[in-house]
Amino acid sequence: MDLIGGLLRLAATRPRVLVVPMPGATAVRVAVEGELRRRGWPTAAVPAEAGVLFVTGGEVPGFAELLDEAERGMIPPACCVRARRPGEAAEALDAARRHLANLDVQRSAARARADARRGGPQDRGAQPAGGSGAPGGQDRPHGEPHQGHGERGAHDPEQGGDQHQPAEDAGHHGHAQHGGTAHGHARPPAQRGGHDGHGMHGMGGMGMPAGLPMARRGEDRDGLRLDRLRLPLGPILADWPAGLLLRLTVQGDVVQRADVETVTGWDGEGGSWWTVPWWRARSGEPVTVGEAVRRRAAAQMDSLGRFLAVAGWADAATTARCLRDDLLAGTPQEVVRRRVGRFAHRVGRSWTLRWLTRGLGRLDADTAAGAGVTGPALRAGGDVTDRYRQWLAEVIEDVAGLDDGSPLDPTSAEGPRGRLDGRRPPSAALVEVLPGLLAGAELAGARLIVASLDPDVDELIPQPVGSAGG
């Protein structure tokens, strides 16, 4: 009477999946999302509620530690899979389900993890080569629980806060930041014990919660000194552009400052998947206008789906993604045009969505043109409401031209995010404009603003966008 195994198999029929898209793997992400929607599997927003960590795309060096962090946050039964090509999505999901339903494997993995945590850090086991579709990672003993990161912060004197010399501050911050992202995971237990003792000295009996220091204070708009929290809107986030990292400084829930980074280190081919028809036309292949317009409409639908999911309208977001998959699968124009029209009418008619987004992220046409923004963001010339309505209008226009069989003119390169024949890719200007728009917005507003611009990090490779910080 294998009750636990039976329960496990029952739970494994529809596990929650956290999809982590890598930069350069848009096609795989779209395939996986479509497959999940067809199967009716729920998606997770954070690792703690995920049963499957699904990485779409190849290895990106900048992401390795982030993925480990996400794995450590998952509660057994859990499993990690990777798919490098769109065709591998279905088999990867099946493999994940088989792995999850296997009681012995899950039990030994959970036990190994608990032992590793208790018995001090050990070397990370042999890295699985990340074979396509093969589940891996659960039986690696992971060293160092999360407390380890906080030990570095224990060097901070107690939270008097404001009396530190600036040099010491900068040193500590640099120390903590470096430690947070780049240090290895295996550390000898003796060192950890030593830090503990040291940390307890300066506390005066008041331990730091979770080993992390409290937020430092800084000036706010009225000259008051309030706590400033450094919060990353990180690469692993639901409905977030793949590879984009926003380091926010937040006071309460208001963003004071935003620094944009991209997680790079990826050596694949540059260029976004959404703009492939134009690149093909430029390199001389015969491409029809209908193909290009179809790809562009699908890109707008993808952005719209993400935006609606961030705005909380899950139903419309699912419809948008369903329409995106229809467009990419080649559904004939009459059918898809009707559906898109109905969807655009429904979303455009919603007063709630309009009120939610009114006044956020105002980017008027002059500022946009000055920063080099092209495409729908420039044409909309306003706040988040104007931008999503511009997307709706453009999708309707595009869908009317799906049957156009004339050859694509390489000089008319209007991609989904802007003109492709400029000096820089259109997303570079969008990313540059972000810090200015985000300063002073609330956290929810910040996410809506990013979703309404939806920069594509793939377009920025191989031009690194390092200078786009705030």
Next chain:
Amino acid sequence: MALVMLVVGGVYGAARLVALAPRALTATSFTGGIAPLEHAVSRFHVRWYPVAMLFLAFDMEMIFMYPWTRVISIMGVSAVVEMFTFLAVLLAGVAYAWREGALRWT
């Protein structure tokens, strides 16, 4: 009461039996895969504090209004005038704060 405790204890016990990991997961908050630098227990934005203080001021004013409603029929118009003068004084304070920008949202 005992039945409720039995049920709750039963649910906990069942969860303990079925769980795969021997103890609960210890993890900090998930911030996109990057280790959190600071604990997120920090103060609210300043805009909530003026709202709280305004509420307190007008709450105390309301407390004065409760007995006032009982005597107003006896005392007549003068009572009404006095209470509204009191209200006007408070509103003058709010107007001053508004003009100074203390009630600005973000």
